[in-house]
Amino acid sequence: MIDFKFSSEKLFDQKFEKSVKADCYVMFLKSDFDFSKDLQEIERKYLPNLEAFFALKDFKGEAKSSLLMHATDKKEIFHTLFLGLGKANSEKDVKDKNDKNKKNKSLKKGSGILEIENLRRALGVLIRVVEKNKFKNIVIELPSAELFGVTEEFFAKQIATILNMANYHFDCFITTESCKLPKDYNIILIADKSRISALKAGLHEGEIIGEAVNIARHAIDLPAANMNPQDLVNLAKAIAKENKLKITVFDEEDIIKMGMGGLAAVSKGSDRDCALVIMEYKTSKKNASTLAFVGKGITFDSGGLSLKPANSMETMKEDMSGAAAVIASMEAFAKLKPEVNIICVAPISENLPSGKATKPGDIITFYNGKTAEVRNTDAEGRLILADALSYVEDKYKPDIIIDLATLTGACQYALGHFYCGMMSKDTDLISKVQKASDLSGDRVWNLPFHDDYKAAIKSSVADICNIGSPKYMAGTVTAGFFLSNFVDHTPWLHLDIAGTAFNVPDMPYYRDGATGFGVRLLVELVCNWNK
Ligand code: BES
Ligand code: ZN
Ligand code: ZN
Numbered sequence: 218m219i220d221f222k223f224s225s226e227k228l229f230d231q232k233f234e235k236s237v238k239a240d241c242y243v244m245f246l247k248s249d250f251d252f253s254k255d256l257q258e259i260e261r262k263y264l265p266n267l268e269a270f271f272a273l274k275d276f277k278g279e280a281k282s283s284l285l286m287h288a289t290d291k292k293e294i295f296h297t298l299f300l301g302l303g304k305a306n307s308e309k310d311v312k313d314k315n316d317k318n319k320k321n322k323s324l325k326k327g328s329g330i331l332e333i334e335n336l337r338r339a340l341g342v343l344i345r346v347v348e349k350n351k352f353k354n355i356v357i358e359l360p361s362a363e364l365f366g367v368t369e370e371f372f373a374k375q376i377a378t379i380l381n382m383a384n385y386h387f388d389c390f391i392t393t394e395s396c397k398l399p400k401d402y403n404i405i406l407i408a409d410k411s412r413i414s415a416l417k418a419g420l421h422e423g424e425i426i427g428e429a430v431n432i433a434r435h436a437i438d439l440p441a442a443n444m445n446p447q448d449l450v451n452l453a454k455a456i457a458k459e460n461k462l463k464i465t466v467f468d469e470e471d472i473i474k475m476g477m478g479g480l481a482a483v484s485k486g487s488d489r490d491c492a493l494v495i496m497e498y499k500t501s502k503k504n505a506s507t508l509a510f511v512g513k514g515i516t517f518d519s520g521g522l523s524l525k526p527a528n529s530m531e532t533m534k535e536d537m538s539g540a541a542a543v544i545a546s547m548e549a550f551a552k553l554k555p556e557v558n559i560i561c562v563a564p565i566s567e568n569l570p571s572g573k574a575t576k577p578g579d580i581i582t583f584y585n586g587k588t589a590e591v592r593n594t595d596a597e598g599r600l601i602l603a604d605a606l607s608y609v610e611d612k613y614k615p616d617i618i619i620d621l622a623t624l625t626g627a628c629q630y631a632l633g634h635f636y637c638g639m640m641s642k643d644t645d646l647i648s649k650v651q652k653a654s655d656l657s658g659d660r661v662w663n664l665p666f667h668d669d670y671k672a673a674i675k676s677s678v679a680d681i682c683n684i685g686s687p688k689y690m691a692g693t694v695t696a697g698f699f700l701s702n703f704v705d706h707t708p709w710l711h712l713d714i715a716g717t718a719f720n721v722p723d724m725p726y727y728r729d730g731a732t733g734f735g736v737r738l739l740v741e742l743v744c745n746w747n748k
Contacts, residue, residue, distance in 0.1 A: 219380055219402050221420055225410045228358040229259045239405065240352035241285075241296045243343060245360045246278040247331065248304045264288050264297060271299075279303055280335045281725060283342045285350070298346055300339040302360070305329030330366035337379045337658055341725025344383035348398045356405045362412075369415035370422075371656075377423025378430070378737065380404070383726040385431045387438040425552045426740050430733035432456075433538070433545035437719065437731035441517035441534045446489050446565045449514055449537060453494045453544045453563065460551035463497040477564075477608070478581040479600035482591065484566040486521055486574025491566035493605065494540075498550045498559040506746060507558040509615035509707075510739060511605045513598045513622035514540030514565035521594030522570045523577060529626070535731065536598070538718035539621035540565060542735030546743075549736065555743045562609045564601035568594070580679045584608050587702055588679040596683045598624045599699045606703040617646055618709040619742075620700065621735045627692030629716040636662035637717045637734065640697040641710035650710055650742060659738035661712065670694045671701075 228242055246255070252268055260267040264286060271277075276284040280303030287296055306329055347355055362372035388397045408416060436444060436452055450466055457464035469490035473481050477493070484491035494514075515536035519525060525533070540563035547561050575581070579591045581600070585607035589600070602620055609618060628638045639661040641647050647663060654661040673689035676682035681702055685695030697711045717734040721727050 218400065219377075219384060219404055219424075221377070222403070222405050223413050223416070224356070224405050224407050225413070226407065228356065228407055229263055239295075239354040239356040241298055241347060241350070241355045243298045243300060243355060243357040245300050245302050245336075245339060245358070247302045247364075248278040248280075250278050263290065277301070281338050281342060283339075283346055285346060296350070296352070298343065300343055302331055302339055302364075303335045305331050305364075331364055333365045333367060333372075333375055334658055336360075336365060336372075337375060338725050340376060340379045341383045341727075344380060345725055347402065351399060353399070353401070354403045354405075356407060358407045359412075359416075369412050370419035373416040373419025374423040374426070375419075375658075376406075377420040378427040379423075379726050381424060381427025382430050382733070385434055386728065387435065387730055422553060425549050426737060429545045429549035429740070430736045432548060433541040433733040433736050434731035436541040436545070437535055437538050437733075439534070441567070444534065444537070445516050446484075446487075446492055446514070446567060449516055449540060449544075449563070449565050450492045450494055453496060456544060456548050457496055460548055462547055462551055463499075465495040467493040467495075472604075475584060475608075476582065476586075477584045477604035479583050479589070479603045480564050480566060480605070482575040482579065482581045483515070483521070483568055483594075483597045483600050486569040486571040486594075487567040488571075489567055491564070491601075493608070494544070494561075494563040494565060495609075496544065496547045496561040498547060498561075500554070500556045500558055502556040505557050506616040507560060507613065508743065508746065509560040509562060509609045509613060509618045510543040510546065511562045511564075511602060511609060511618060511620040512539030512541070512543035512735075513537070513602055513620070513624065514563045515568050515598060515601070515623075516565065518568045518595070518597065519570060521568045521597060522574050523594040524570055525595060532719055535719040536568075536623050537565070538623050538714060538731065538734065539563075539712075541731075542621050542714075542733065542739065545733070546736050546739045549740050550743060553740065553744060555746065557743055557746050559743065560609060560613050560615055562605045564605040566597075566601055568597045570594075583703065585611070585703060585705075587681065589699075590676040590679040590682045592682055593684045596696070598622050599683060599696055602700055603703040606700060606709070607705075610704055610707050615707060617643075618704060618707050619646075619650070619712065619739075620709075621712045621714050623715040623718050624711075624713045625693045625696050625715055627696075628713040631664075631693055632662055632716050634716045634721040636660045638693050638697075638713035639663045639710065640666045640694060640713070641708075642666055643708035643710065646708045646710045649746075650712075650738070653738050653742035653745065656745070657737035657741035659717070659734055659736075661738070664694055664697075666694065666697060671698050674699050
């Protein structure tokens with residue numbers, strides 16, 4: 218738990234020494250900081266040889282860099298942590314950004330703005346340093362929100378979201394207490410009095426978002442033995458109950474009866490039942506839009522009879538990351554109360570081999586009546602999503618549909634871990650999602666989605682085939698085209714999160730394991746929907 222408090226007494230001020238005591242004082246520095254202007258006074262009064270120490274450690278305020286300085290103040294030793302924010306964008310970039318978004322108030326000439334992502338990463342580094350040094354009470358001198366070209370509220374939202382995300386550690390199976398990391402921090406944020414009420418509002422939202430991200434991460438990080446289809450259903454039920462959301466759960470029998478041949482086919486090899494979870498958030502606002510979010514919920518993907526090689530299977534507990542993101546986001550929506558209606562749909566199953574499993578060559582019929590040849594049982598995500606997409610369009614008639622799925626290894630190859638693949642034909646929806654991505658830090662990359670790729674999934678024995686013909690390549694896009702058969706007329710956007718959901722390297726606010734990708738994006742999208 219992170220407990221936030223405020224103080225308006227500037228760090229290293231005369232009075233400060235006596236009023237705010239802490240294990241660690243934190244200051245942010247841009248890479249073009251001016252030592253004589255920004256730090257000389259502090260060096261003289263409190264931190265002797267600071268400039269020489271910066272030089273010795275080659276600390277220049279670069280993004281993701283940090284420097285911890287120990288100093289003595291009369292009897293006590295205290296620590297000061299300097300965090301690098303990197304370089305501001307050039308004035309030209311700033312002008313372009315302001316021209317694009319006229320609402321952004323123009324910045325003073327000569328200022329340049331810093332990417333808010335640099336602040337996020339610096340905050341991630343902050344948590345890594347304090348956990349290593351076992352600090353508990355931390356005082357942070359906040360930079361101005363203007364430095365990043367954002368409002369105070371947005372700025373504080375990022376701070377609380379990221380500090381909570383960075384503080385997440387999947388440690389429930391670690392029995393050696395000393396290997397568990399500390400989680401409780403008292404943080405005092407130093408800011409002028411005039412900023413505090415806006416900052417408080419942002420912190421509150423950020424805490425809600427950070428918690429939702431961490432709920433998704435915990436569900437994903439749990440081994441498949443502890444997060445089987447029923448466990449994931451139970452998580453959705455618990456979130457619904459706690460937040461008074463409507464929830465409907467269809468079991469395997471219902472699914473077969475409703476004609477959801479894709480979900481049923483994937484579940485055949487498992488002794489455990491599949492499920493379809495539908496959660497609903499309703500706003501009190503009249504005539505509000507209805508947004509549907511669909512998430513792939515394969516609690517373990519062995520590949521089925523088209524068995525994966527051992528190393529590709531190692532992390533396949535992550536294959537319910539889409540479902541975890543949409544389910545966990547519902548908790549944030551229930552608390553943030555956006556003025557839209559939201560339908561969350563999660564088709565949930567295991568993908569295992571057995572004597573009863575679906576076999577390569579089998580032909581299945583989906584909820585919307587279309588048929589597919591299953592040439593590879595490892596391309597199972599599209600089969601369960603097919604039924605979920607056509608069901609939600611048919612029954613709920615939403616204004617838009619977005620699905621999130623760890624769908625293809627090809628997406629990892631194409632984009633790596635830092636961007637997910639985005640596919641849609643609806644330019645309005647693309648730009649809305651792109652904007653939410655720019656704001657939230659969950660990064661999307663728009664992939665080509667032209668009908669030329671459609672021919673890749675032709676079948677000679679059924680309407681379509683569940684894998685693309687190798688001569689077309691582009692496995693991520695052809696998987697997207699498979700899904701396009703199951704959305705008839707609703708604006709729809711597909712996010713392939715195979716690369717961004719798990720084991721993303723080099724991000725100080727993540728760790729090995731789940732990232733909760735998609736939660737921040739959906740929350741930002743929903744909260745800005747009517748703007
Ligand atoms: N769950 C995998 C995709 C995946 C790969 C997710 C790596 C996360 C990390 C998916 O079900 C799958 O196995 N896809 C196959 C499709 C192929 C058989 C056409 C793949 O990508 O190899
Ligand atoms: Zn698979
Ligand atoms: Zn899968």
